[in-house]
Amino acid sequence: MARPTPELRLAASLPTTQTIEHTVSLARRIREMEASPTQAVDAKAKALKAAGEPVIGFGAGEPDFPTPAHIVAAAQRAAELPASHRYTPAPGQPVLREAIAEVTSRTAGRTITAAEVVLANGGKHALYNIFMTLLDEGDEVIVPAPYWVSYPEQIKLAGGVPVVVPTTGEAGFQATVDQLEQARTERTKALVFVSPSNPTGAVYPPEVTAEIGNWAAEHGIWVITDEIYDRLVYGDTVFTSLPAVAPDAAPRTIIASGVAKTYAMTGWRVGWAIAPVEVAAGMAKLQSQVTSNVCNVAQAAALEAITGDQGPSEAMRQAFDRRRRVAVDALSAIDGVSVFEPTGAFYVFPSFESYLGREVAGRQIASTLDLAEVLLEEAKVALVPGEAFGAPGYARLSYALSDEDLVEGITRIGALLQG
Numbered sequence: 001m002a003r004p005t006p007e008l009r010l011a012a013s014l015p016t017t018q019t020i021e022h023t024v025s026l027a028r029r030i031r032e033m034e035a036s037p038t039q040a041v042d043a044k045a046k047a048l049k050a051a052g053e054p055v056i057g058f059g060a061g062e063p064d065f066p067t068p069a070h071i072v073a074a075a076q077r078a079a080e081l082p083a084s085h086r087y088t089p090a091p092g093q094p095v096l097r098e099a100i101a102e103v104t105s106r107t108a109g110r111t112i113t114a115a116e117v118v119l120a121n122g123g124k125h126a127l128y129n130i131f132m133t134l135l136d137e138g139d140e141v142i143v144p145a146p147y148w149v150s151y152p153e154q155i156k157l158a159g160g161v162p163v164v165v166p167t168t169g170e171a172g173f174q175a176t177v178d179q180l181e182q183a184r185t186e187r188t189k190a191l192v193f194v195s196p197s198n199p200t201g202a203v204y205p206p207e208v209t210a211e212i213g214n215w216a217a218e219h220g221i222w223v224i225t226d227e228i229y230d231r232l233v234y235g236d237t238v239f240t241s242l243p244a245v246a247p248d249a250a251p252r253t254i255i256a257s258g259v260a261k262t263y264a265m266t267g268w269r270v271g272w273a274i275a276p277v278e279v280a281a282g283m284a285k286l287q288s289q290v291t292s293n294v295c296n297v298a299q300a301a302a303l304e305a306i307t308g309d310q311g312p313s314e315a316m317r318q319a320f321d322r323r324r325r326v327a328v329d330a331l332s333a334i335d336g337v338s339v340f341e342p343t344g345a346f347y348v349f350p351s352f353e354s355y356l357g358r359e360v361a362g363r364q365i366a367s368t369l370d371l372a373e374v375l376l377e378e379a380k381v382a383l384v385p386g387e388a389f390g391a392p393g394y395a396r397l398s399y400a401l402s403d404e405d406l407v408e409g410i411t412r413i414g415a416l417l418q419g
């Protein structure tokens, strides 16, 4: 039987499209795996909405905008071409790999070649390819928390052991080298580094990024740096690619990224990993036996996204920035909610700790899991409890939703908590 973790409790309370047949003996790796809690919250919010409930969903990690028209047009053109109806090489179309290498060379502090780039079915799949290619049974991977939900599960699927390093809002949700050093053992193979972060929106400054990269280089630790939100930074904040400020770490750095967030292309499923050629070849080999390649037409769309007009994506970034400020102000105005101001991605990760042990809407709130349940049932607002990210006491709200829903949703949260 699977362990009754908070994530499972969350998933169990949510409708699924399939019923798992308990008489079937599923493989241990699946029995022991947590379903994605963020997808579960999103699915429940969408199902309630479809059933006519006035639910506002803060759960989804995706832009509410359509994919920019020039990208859709490129996909339509590609779909007309018989060449697009065929397989591509396992690591992706050469022209796309070259374009990704060229664009990433601008931030990574060195010239990246197409041979280092392996396309995958989304950034999530790129990360899976990385863990599967790099980890042996028992290899430890340091994962700062709050973490994106898939890292620990993917690490475990690949036979690795996630070693979680907690961080708090007071510490800017940044792990320090001292903390990483305490977590290091002789089995430490890699560190997961994500900046801007999902779920906190925290962005590491260049000097801390450099310190962490230098620490990893000194100990021969691989860095898996998730750069999927690299363009989504706000105000004076700058995105720093770890290998650019810690060149000694570059030979053991793998960059994961994709088009989903920057170009409102979550449904197209195009991501990539950029790794030293030996690792890249390993990932391509894995992919050649598992998925063959990413959808050919989607690759054409991704090519247009990264090489075409960047105006629409910049306009979305500006909208997120505006909503970020609206969300922070509105949440900060609720008694007892403390808000760390995010400077990247499109999430805000407030602390609801002062509500734990209290009653909300006549219900005793012992955890943020309870709070999320009450908010959904009573206020019809879906957010993801911090337990899903290894950070109980907090909750994640995506602000990639319309201005009206944003204000209405946070107003409802405030009314329920203070009422």
Ligand SMILES: Cc1ncc(COP(=O)(O)O)c(C=O)c1O
Pocket: 061, 121, 122, 123, 124, 125, 148, 194, 197, 198, 226, 228, 257, 258, 259, 260, 266, 270, 271
């Ligand atoms: C930190 C982070 N990495 C990777 C991904 C994967 O994105 P996708 O698989 O949609 O490209 C996500 C999506 O939520 C994310 O938040």
